Amino acid sequence: MRNLLGRSLRACATLLGLVAVAFVLLRLAPGDPAQLRFASADAVEAGAAAEALARFRAEHLLDRPLHVQFLHYLGPFDLGPEGHALFGGSGARPLGGLLAGDFGREYLRPDVEIASELLGRLSITVPLALVSALLAYALALPLGVWQGLRRGSAFDGWTRALALLAYSAPVFWVALLLQEGLGPTGLDWLPILGLRSRDAASGDVADLAAHAVLPIACLSYASIATISRQMRAATAEVASSDFVLAARARGVPERAVLWRHIVRNALVPAITMVGQVLPWLVGGSVLVETVFEIPGMGKYAFDSLQRREYDAVAACVLVSGVMTLAGLALSDFLQARLDPRVRDAGR
């Protein structure tokens, strides 16, 4: 219980730090949402843009010092013109900010609540990431075991070279390559736009699956490379350890040696990587969703960054942070389940 409490406090502190860093960096970046809001030719023609800019900035506190903006964003008190009366607001909207469970609204689409938008986007990104993670593990674990057991063979050499290539290939480049090669201007095997064909029914699973193939491939290939390398090293190490030798000497059947002694022990480091894989996938989703025009959280983060939607980007960073911490917690949990030494050390 105490351990859990300590971990929770550390997680909160980490998230706070993450939000603070993201908040400051975003606002220090050149460009601002007010300029973008009034960037159209008509707005420039208006001539009265200076007034409009000032009004927009005041409404969103963009003209206030950075620490005031941060406290407003953090909450729980709204420091805006309609915020808490204690801070000079009209009192119409006293509470707001992260601590009040409010991610805010977009600057350019004020009727859009960031939380609900994000939720809708996550319903696309999370399934894609999970399927990619499952696929990565499903392929990388047996591959790593196979490589580890046949160290130095031609198969090991080729697959290691391929893994290295995959590990080094940027995801957006691979995505473009696959679009070009397998899309309509190439072999025309797979769709490359979004997650649904123009006339597909909403429940058409086959259509959805066809659209998801390339994005999932792009999201998972680097993880496959990384996990298989890890699994290979662990398998090789465990396979040459004394207890495996002893098991064989005791006449334990080879199948049991493999599954009960080698694979089970070699799995520990690979499983703990889940804490890294999930954030990679979420990070990769920014590129993959942008290239394939998938309206998930990654594309939302990218578009929001382009539009200088500070609060929306910060929300995406926060969600990514939460997912990273959840991944780390999951990896700790799994490690404890698989390795009694870790479990006992925690007691």
Add this chain to the structure above:
Amino acid sequence: MSKAHASPLRSAFLALAALAAPWTLACRPEPASGEPSPPPARPAASLDTTLPDRFRPGFDPRSDALLTPRRGGKIVVHVEALPRQLNYLLDNSGVTRRILQELHGTLVARDLFTGAHRPQLAESWVVEDTLVRRDGRRLYGELVEQGAAWRVVPRSSPGHALGAAVDVAKADVARIERGTVYTFRLRTGLHWHDGAPLRVEDFLLTWRLTRIPAVRCDEKRFEFDHLVHAEKLDERSLRFFYDRQYFGAEAVFEALIPLPAHVYDLRDPAHPAARPDASDEELARHVNEHPANRRWIGIGPYRLVEFGDEYVEAERVDNGWPAEDAGWFDALRWRLITDDALAYRALCAGEIDFTSRLLSDDYFRASSDPEFTARAYVGHFYTPRASYIGWNLRRPQLADARVRTALALATDWDGYVQGFYRGLAQRVTAEWFDGGLDYDSELAPLPFDLARARALLAEAGWYDRDGDGLVDRDGKPLSVELLTQAGSRSGEVFLQRLQETFAQAGVRLEIAAVAWPVLIERVREREFDGVFKVWVVPIESDPAQRWHSREVGTGTANETSFSSPEVDRLIDAYTSELDDARRGATSRELQRRLYAEQAYDYGVKVPHKFGASLRLRNVRVGPVDPGFRLREWYFAE
């Protein structure tokens, strides 16, 4: 090399991809020479540009008959961004305009080909003049000169204040203002998409909202600044009053889109939460945050059915819209594809039926791409938009018109037209619509002439004193930084060449390719030497914002900080002139003055390069933004 794409980064990676994976090369046939395929044949100059399907392979609209139009099908059109919302008062982006063109209506609409205004939600309108007496009283009606008097004849009815003609002695007249009172009579039988009838109050609400500062319509508000009064005459008639004579008055009613008062106006008795005492601030908040801004209730022949993260979709509705203009498709979808290169592939895959944003590389390769030609064809059209280089006159090295002219002479626009656009772009010399009466077509673009550029620079005191290849003065070399938007393929091609030609003239050019928000900020704050942009020009362009000295300052449209009393005078004369011939003459004089100053080096009119499905028929493209109307098109099958 396999194919070229939007950015060098993209091209580089695809080049690497081709090296790393030879199988990608085998996917598509390429011209044997390795050279880019030839551009598609351009239509003969004499061919009427309004002819339908004139770009479709094998179809000659002069001799072939179009198929009989039939209703049905869903067209999917590419958009590069989705609108923030569909309330045009709050979001006047180009995409919103394009969508509302099909979903909504205005009092007057512009003909796609002639640019002339025609009635749309109005059945008819009457324009009258204002006579201002020396005692300050204003009379309106048709002004007819009668010797020593002006006769004011009421033309609009009902509700005209005069009732009968009145003569006013010229001695009692302070001034007359032509074309300042507009009286509209609405069509009957039109209904909003929620079933409520169209009312005069819907137009008055829009006008009223533009006068409430808290309504987020700052981009639109200025258009209505001089529309000082509006009134309801009866259930079908309304009248607007201008406070000045203005050449672009009629165009304002194109922008005055009605809003359903029973939905937006808290003070309207038909509103479900009507409150006659609602304050302006309450009304503004109600409008700014109303869900109908996204779940749009329009008056056009199509009603919104979905506004998601991927597309906007509308379907046909029977709401009394005239059948001859109600379109042929059963449904319209605007599909978001942010990457224009991906739009090309989507067209090949049949995921979309039309895009007007083909990249130059894709446009020129399309005709030799069997995946493309199996489903689609390409064409192009022009709307008033031109690329230009604007110079910041506050920079000491750019304050001299001779230096700016020299820089223009050192710019190889013709090479750009022939190289990047393969002759498809057209040189322009001013911001006015070059198909209009106000454009001076006799003004020739400056040629690419390095010798003359160097001579002009020397005349201005800039020549190479230290033998380093750069002209200098007061110990400083002539160096300029040019801002441009990062990721623009055409910009990169042009600016690389510009760097070479400027260097040949002895000028150091530094290119700052920055993100759009940064570019906007730096131009607004005047933190730039020069900027390379594309300007989308209204048909009736008001030059005051860009060139009048009263607009000098930060954050205004006069980004070069240009100031000239003579130009101010010409602008004032131009904007208040209603006679086309006289305004044209003033405009041409104004253009010559601006041309001599070269604060803007106008470059080329950029073509819209489109790809259209072979299934489409009656595809006409014209010069008025956005250049096409989906309601005219239909599917062949």
